[in-house]
Amino acid sequence: MTTTSETWAPPTEFAEDLYERYGLTCPPRWGTPRHPDRPSLGPKLWKVMTKLGAPPMPWQKYVSDVALEIDPETGLFAHREVGLSVSRQQGKTELTLGAQVHRAMAWHRQNIVYAAQTRGMARQRWEDEFWEKISGSDLARYARIRKSNGNEAILFPGKRSRMGITANTEKAGHGPPLDLGFIDEAFAHEDDRLEQAFSPAMLTRPMAQLWWASAGGTTKSLWLNRKREMGRALIEALFAVLAEDAAVARPRTAYFEWYAPEEMDRSDPETWRATLPALGYTVTEEIIAAELEKLDPAEFDRAYLNRTRKPTPPTDPNVPKAAWPGLVDAKSRPDAGSVALALDVSQDRKRAAIAAASLRPDGKVHMEVVAHRPGTEWVVPAVARLHALWKPVVVAVASAGAPAGALIDDLVAAGITVPKDKAAPERGDLVVMRSGDITEACGQMADAMNQGTIRHLDQVPLTAAVNGARTRRNGDAWTLDRTNSLVDISPLCAAVFARWALLIRGPHVMEDYDPMANIF
Incomplete structure (x- = not known):
């Protein structure tokens, strides 16, 4: 079929x-x-x-x-x-x-x-x-x-x-x-x-x-x-x-x-x-708004958006999703001079995501999903266009052992290159994250959510990924698990990688970066 x-x-x-x-x-x-x-x-x-x-x-x-x-x-x-x-x-x-x-x-x-x-x-x-x-x-x-x-x-x-x-x-x-x-x-x-x-x-x-x-x-x-x-x-x-x-x-x-x-x-x-063909005839927007207020979101989705209701997933103790709603800032915007990009691909390669992270003037990190679409053929051209437009401090991708690792050669061919001298990286370089980097990025993200040092726009793909994410052990630490998560978590992985790249690799190429600004 x-x-x-x-x-x-x-x-x-x-x-x-x-x-x-x-x-x-x-x-x-x-x-x-x-x-x-x-x-x-x-x-x-x-x-x-x-x-x-x-x-x-x-x-x-x-x-x-x-x-x-x-x-x-x-x-x-x-x-x-x-x-x-x-x-x-x-x-x-x-x-x-x-x-x-x-x-x-x-x-x-x-x-x-x-x-x-x-x-x-x-x-x-x-x-x-x-x-x-x-x-x-x-x-x-x-x-x-x-x-x-x-x-x-x-x-x-x-x-x-x-x-x-x-x-x-x-x-x-x-x-x-x-x-x-x-x-x-x-x-x-x-x-x-x-x-x-x-x-x-x-x-x-x-x-x-x-x-x-x-x-x-x-x-x-x-x-x-x-x-x-x-x-x-x-x-x-x-x-x-x-x-x-x-x-x-x-x-x-x-x-x-x-x-x-x-x-x-x-x-x-x-x-x-776009979904309710009787709107304006037998039902009004005021009635639907009232239903939204009184119904559980999943039941509202089933009844009025015709979505399939999925079982309420148990909470993964490593993902502090209860903190996520309190980190919403609809007016948050990226700073053009401090944008880091990252990309990720779902385990079945049916969808991919590009995310951005940026330092705000208040020291918090703005996180945003730039694109989340079916397939993978669109990813490298999109990253190349964003690279030329935004001149990001760094572009992050997981290593060859991850689904997105298959795109590394294409990214290099598109002009987004791995630095020849890791001690002297340049703005816009590609950083290939190893297993230890990914584990570090996941732990840092959980800490940032608990400590309130990030802000996001409550985008549906990212919020759904946070709510449906599952983790697996990696030594004494943990990492996000694409295989067992309840939804496609490529938006979350991309956001986690972008934040890590911004804070860990960004200082090497960003001018006037104060490492103490993000501590207090």
Whole structure:
């Protein structure tokens, strides 16, 4: 399977098309584009939603218009599966209900089954929300409800169609052929038993569809996480081939996901505007701000930024992360004359980071992640540009035994050279850190955090690395452990190395450096 990147984005033409067609200003990060040559029953569903008292928002118009595309050659739905991953309180329930009622009233003898976390939760939503909206609408005269336990259904006698519920078991969907299956709150399903139960019941129904929908889950949400991974890969591959051939055959699965990568600040309204498609329609920025204040950050991320919630990691005793929030200074800036650079690469070489450290007038060390991106091919050109722009006092990299050590020769070739005479280094030289240097740098960083002698900007990659870092023994000391850390710690390693290089190697090339200024 193609590896996806959380920072992948579709071409700008995609967002422009969605705005032109639906007035959608918050496009999904991954979304199936509308096929321009296919008719769609989407507008029919919009009318049903309006009659149910919930006129569709732009994002709901887009999703339903694509989901209900008709293949002109077969007259059947172009998509057999529709996946929707969107944050809470965005109107998922209204779209789910509209799709079911539309199906029940558009064709005869439609069997529709809805599943949620549990059968009890499915019944509660079916009765308290679905039926309440239907019975209070202009469509009430077409439907009636049957509440007998085990045989619950909203019936449409004129069409002889039914909307039922089921449990999350292997027997779900067993019985008559299934025309439309809904798996709601997919984050609660740890396996594929519902999909495996629904799919065989759809085999003989040419217009059958499986819909699933959910906000982000946890690491235990195995089925949802796999579906999201597959959906992202599908969309990235689709846009890649569409760039070469617009007439290429499209997959039978439609996928839509609104998501905020970890690099986006959870407290920034711009993040909300790029992630919450109902913002400005049914929810406001004031409501989201209130949710941010009262919710645990990880739960806010899951519910409103559609991120997967990870287990709270135990604290590594060697990394004083409790001190980290108190070292934030949003106004801190590097001093142009005393910048040290360092780079690091993750253990799997999927990401790399460049960090800077600089002495402030108050003697504290400013620390900042300059770049944190996928891959490694960009690192040496970026360091070379920064080297020419900032004229750093030193550039640090771990030795050949570390992942970034593979870039040493390329750095030298780019003109960032190791000093010929270590006793007489020059400004901008490359320092290759040995094992002892790295151990020393890690211990010094922990002391600096405890003593409050550093300042940082609370950048997401660096803060995440501090919180997820793990260490390993190195003799009687310790060093950061890339392999066992819970996240990519290349931003932290780069920052630690930059600070060490600034304070240990910087004095040899910096003018007017007072070694006593950083002691008191």
